[in-house]
Amino acid sequence: MRFGFDIDDTLINLREHAFHIYNKKLNQNVSLEIFRELKTLEIHEAFGLDKEQGSQMWNSLLEEVYFTDCPAFEGAIEFVNKLVQDGHEVFYITSRPAKYCPNTRDWVVQKGFPVINSHFYCGMQDHEKIKIIKELQLDYYFDDKPAVLETLSDVPTKVFVKDQSYNQHVNIPRVKSWVDFKF
Ligand SMILES: [Mg+2]
Secondary structure (H helix, E strand, C coil): CEEEECCECCCECHHHHHHHHHHHHCCCCCCHHHHHHCCCCCCHHHHCCCHHHHHHHHHHHHHHHHHCCCCECCCHHHHHHHHHHCCCEEEEEECCCHHHHHHHHHHHHHHCCCCCHHHEEECCCHHHHHHHHHHCCCCEEEECCHHHHHHHCCCCCEEEEECCHHHCCCCCCEECCCCCCCC
């Protein structure tokens, strides 16, 4: 079988990692409870920032958010490695900006995810993921982002949403945890 994965907030807990960095940089102490109730993918609201301040903050901290010690979700590294051991093919499809792609691939490898270079797709827009998913003829694809998932309603690929506070309205099968997920 051919499996495709988004990376940020599907396999790794990037948004929460960014949340901790924001707290430090802004000298705030916003609680995880507030963070976990956010209904937006963007996290600036929790810090009292408007959209523009939020995107400035995000862009100024992007390298720190991407390339420090962001944890994988529990069980994610083991899950993907087990797929490869069982003879499946694994593809990564991330819309991180193109200039960060080589470092992102290295970071994902260092983290312990199994990566074949030609199976690492990076730098596309959210709405362009569907083209890659179709071309690769994936059997399964996993993502967290409503804007991406909404484009995938007509693909033959079996699509799963990684459970997050901001995607509760998405009505497709959910991965609550990688530890006990069965496909
Ligand atoms: Mg994502």
